[in-house]
Amino acid sequence: MAHIVHNSAKHAGDRLNIDIESVVNKIFSHFSSSAKRTEALKAVFAFVEEQYQVVRRHVPTRWLSLWPAVKRLHDSWTAIKSYFLSLGEDQCPKSLWQLFKDDEDGDGKPLELQVYLSFLNNVLKIFHDVVLLLEGEDGTVCELYDMMLTLKTKLQQRQMDSFFGMETSAILQQFPDAKAAAIKHDLSIFYQAALNYLEKWYDFTDNNYQKNVASLALKSKFTFSHLCDAVDALQIRGKLDMDELYDEYCVTLPRQQDIVERRAPVVEKWSTLLQGTKTPNLTAVASFLFSIPITNASVERVFSHMTAAWTDQRNQCSVELIKSEIQVKNNFGYSCKEFYTCALKEKALLEAARSNKKYKVRKNF
Numbered sequence: 001m002a003h004i005v006h007n008s009a010k011h012a013g014d015r016l017n018i019d020i021e022s023v024v025n026k027i028f029s030h031f032s033s034s035a036k037r038t039e040a041l042k043a044v045f046a047f048v049e050e051q052y053q054v055v056r057r058h059v060p061t062r063w064l065s066l067w068p069a070v071k072r073l074h075d076s077w078t079a080i081k082s083y084f085l086s087l088g089e090d091q092c093p094k095s096l097w098q099l100f101k102d103d104e105d106g107d108g109k110p111l112e113l114q115v116y117l118s119f120l121n122n123v124l125k126i127f128h129d130v131v132l133l134l135e136g137e138d139g140t141v142c143e144l145y146d147m148m149l150t151l152k153t154k155l156q157q158r159q160m161d162s163f164f165g166m167e168t169s170a171i172l173q174q175f176p177d178a179k180a181a182a183i184k185h186d187l188s189i190f191y192q193a194a195l196n197y198l199e200k201w202y203d204f205t206d207n208n209y210q211k212n213v214a215s216l217a218l219k220s221k222f223t224f225s226h227l228c229d230a231v232d233a234l235q236i237r238g239k240l241d242m243d244e245l246y247d248e249y250c251v252t253l254p255r256q257q258d259i260v261e262r263r264a265p266v267v268e269k270w271s272t273l274l275q276g277t278k279t280p281n282l283t284a285v286a287s288f289l290f291s292i293p294i295t296n297a298s299v300e301r302v303f304s305h306m307t308a309a310w311t312d313q314r315n316q317c318s319v320e321l322i323k324s325e326i327q328v329k330n331n332f333g334y335s336c337k338e339f340y341t342c343a344l345k346e347k348a349l350l351e352a353a354r355s356n357k358k359y360k361v362r363k364n365f
Contacts, residue, residue, distance in 0.1 A: 012194035122165030
């Protein structure tokens with residue numbers, strides 16, 4: 001799902017007249033390869049009385065890197081613009097000069113690049129926030145349909161209202177009417193391209209099982225009919241006693257309203273709902289539901305931890321050691337101080353740490 005959301009923004013961005021990914025990376029490469037240029041940029045920041053901020057890089061394979069990079073350019077616009085205009089046509093990279101040259105006299109004329117940065121700073125955050133939700137640790141499959149539908153609805157409403165952000169609208173007013181209309185049309189194409197991609201790769205129809213389990217997110221009270229729809233969507237009716245499931249539903253019904261009003265992750269809400277009850281069928285539904293991953297982010301995190309632990313310098317480490325390290329890193333949420341305090345209370349752990357049994361000594365005969 002995160003891949004679909006990322007790609008919808010990427011494909012929409014490809015339809016714009018200005019390739020923002022190329023601009024971001026061109027500006028980044030201009031400074032990353034030269035300490036002298038970086039110092040010159042710092043001087044410009046000081047001149048315009050702004051705090052220096054490092055230009056960010058966008059990595060196409062990382063889903064969360066584009067909006068922060070665009071935001072950094074947007075927030076540093078005055079300094080970035082002043083720097084490249086100060087280079088002049090001969091020293092400024094040609095592709096960037098084409099974007100800055102309309103204000104080469106420094107009269108403060110509005111630039112198209114400024115409009116696109118303002119617009120993308122506004123709209124890409126929507127995609128960025130959805131990806132963060134999808135890659136979070138608390139997301140569940142019963143929330144997925146509402147996440148995607150909310151994203152689609154936001155884009156549709158913005159397109160209908162021709163809303164590109166208040167700052168973007170203010171900048172557009174400085175352009176001649178014909179030019180402003182052309183830019184607005186281009187920005188509208190972004191919305192349509194993003195919507196087309198979402199609708200192509202995500203099923204928003206009633207046939208999507210994720211829609212049938214959305215009622216179990218405990219954002220509102222669910223009925224037994226909703227529960228039956230979820231059971232059928234998950235194809236587990238044959239593993240449950242539906243009559244007992246109804247009785248269990250009636251047991252939890254009086255508690256639903258209180259649970260719904262709580263601000264807590266869905267899994268935590270269900271844990272509270274079922275706590276202290278004998279509801280094996282309802283528990284089975286919830287267990288099955290929450291075992292369905294909505295993203296591979298957790299798997300990727302394990303790979304990242306494994307790569308960091310199993311380096312060339314530690315290539316003799318055993319599989320068991322690396323596995324244990326990853327388990328500790330993933331399952332313990334302690335700070336260093338908290339872990340130290342906890343470890344002092346575990347005598348067995350301290351004795352094992354002091355013991356030489358953890359070493360396998362190779363004997364040479």
